Amino acid sequence: MNILEKISQNQAVFSKSERKVAEAILANPQTAIHSSIATLAKMSNVSEPTVNRFCRRLDTKGFPDFKLHLAQSLANGTPYVNRHVEETDGPDEYTNKIFESTMASLEVARQSLDISVINRAVDLLTQAQKISFFGLGASASVAHDALNKFFRFNVPVVYFDDILMQRMSCMNCTEEDVVVLISHTGRTKSLVDVAQIARGNDATVIGITSKDSPLARECSLVISLDVPEDTDMYMPMASRIAQLTLIDVLATGFTLRRGTKFRENLKRVKDTLRESRYDKR
């Protein structure tokens, strides 16, 4: 637990002098971590052992250990967990909050991932005759991105953000095809339909969605991403980034499974792109 919060919460437990120390630290934690026990004692107008006792009361081994904990609390850009954007935030505030909460969501997503499922998904993708990526709305751009990645692998790959095209494409599926469906909520009706159609034609359906959703129930394999979505803004933000990172993971797993020679191919693709570019000076 964050030691700064701990200090402000345990105020009641502290003795008079200890509270002085707490105040001195809270007033300027950044200075505190760069001070010696003597300096901090002076700043708080108490003796050195008092500071030491203060540290121990917070379940640290002593002053140096306490400083380490404090340093870590300060390092986390997110001292107070839910850094939602406020009405009154200026550009620097909302920029930092969005970046920080995006990073935090990625961390949560990473921890919620089931590696064995990822591995299985990579298995299925490498064996596929044809891969389709479908999504709608915000998830459409994720599917679009997946197309861009897997297209380089020289595998037949398909992407549509049009419901009818998605349905028609799935009508012609075979059991050797893999269909990847992307949806944060997993409750988009037409995407659930697409899943059923694909399954009806024996295709393998991989869902990148939240578990226990209607879509999840129709999939052969579900990669569930439990990302806390910031609903304040009424737009998918963090969920989408997590999905994209997952696509990166799948693409990387794909290339690793294919071996070194395959990666030389990739380099050639990249080299070809260079012709459409201005030279790097």
Place this chain on the structure above:
Amino acid sequence: MNILEKISQNQAVFSKSERKVAEAILANPQTAIHSSIATLAKMSNVSEPTVNRFCRRLDTKGFPDFKLHLAQSLANGTPYVNRHVEETDGPDEYTNKIFESTMASLEVARQSLDISVINRAVDLLTQAQKISFFGLGASASVAHDALNKFFRFNVPVVYFDDILMQRMSCMNCTEEDVVVLISHTGRTKSLVDVAQIARGNDATVIGITSKDSPLARECSLVISLDVPEDTDMYMPMASRIAQLTLIDVLATGFTLRRGTKFRENLKRVKDTLRESRYDKR
């Protein structure tokens, strides 16, 4: 800057013994922060002053100060930027490495951002009669995502991933239009052309690209994102995530500028979407 990155990057600068220290720390940073200089010296098979010199070479005041920095690096969910995926990595390894390096890149991107430029960009976007988002390849899906976001704002917004459509669209630009061009390298020829056409018609051109690139030179305003791209995989990964997060920032700035009433509109858009969904139990 993250001191763990610094250690792995500066390997070349270190002397033989210093490298031993670096290895010992990288092998088990968690232990390192709880050790005294003597313990760490033993673990690395060097003398105490060597450890001290090692710390100073990393621009810290000494060993205790170094430990503080190290503690802060460990506290951030983002251990190393340079955790490249290896040939031999298993699914859990490459998954974690990709998530971690993505988070690290976001942190780097955040620090490289110029807030005043963001603020200016939000200004321009809110005043625009029509907003266009153009990108090619991997950046196309970012533009696609931007479309999805800004479309909800009830502003005329346009997106094309087709070069000809992009050009034609820019032919009809006016000075009240804003064109946002997305490109990691900023060296894609046809996108530079598009910038010139748009500028020729007095439109405002915002570039989300790397600074000092040919594209940057053609833009009215450049939001530069300096993200270290992992080139091992020959695919844009981190740069794209940073671009998307930047889009989130711009969209958020946009809504904040428009005020509360505007945000109620957004809620209605979201509520409308609900009809296409299965109910949440």
Place this chain on the structure above:
DNA sequence: CCCCAAATGTAGTAATATTACAACTTATAC
């Protein structure tokens, strides 16, 4: 092979933190 510079280690010194204990404060019982 020798010299010089860089690197590393040794031993002493300085700083910092911890402990033991004494003095003081406060609360409570009589």
Place this chain on the structure above:
DNA sequence: GTATAAGTTGTAATATTACTACATTTGGGG
């Protein structure tokens, strides 16, 4: 009100830890 015990705080001694100055070693070039 006073005695006493418990709790709090400070002082001074001690132990730990980090740093500095200098000696020794190593390695590379003439």
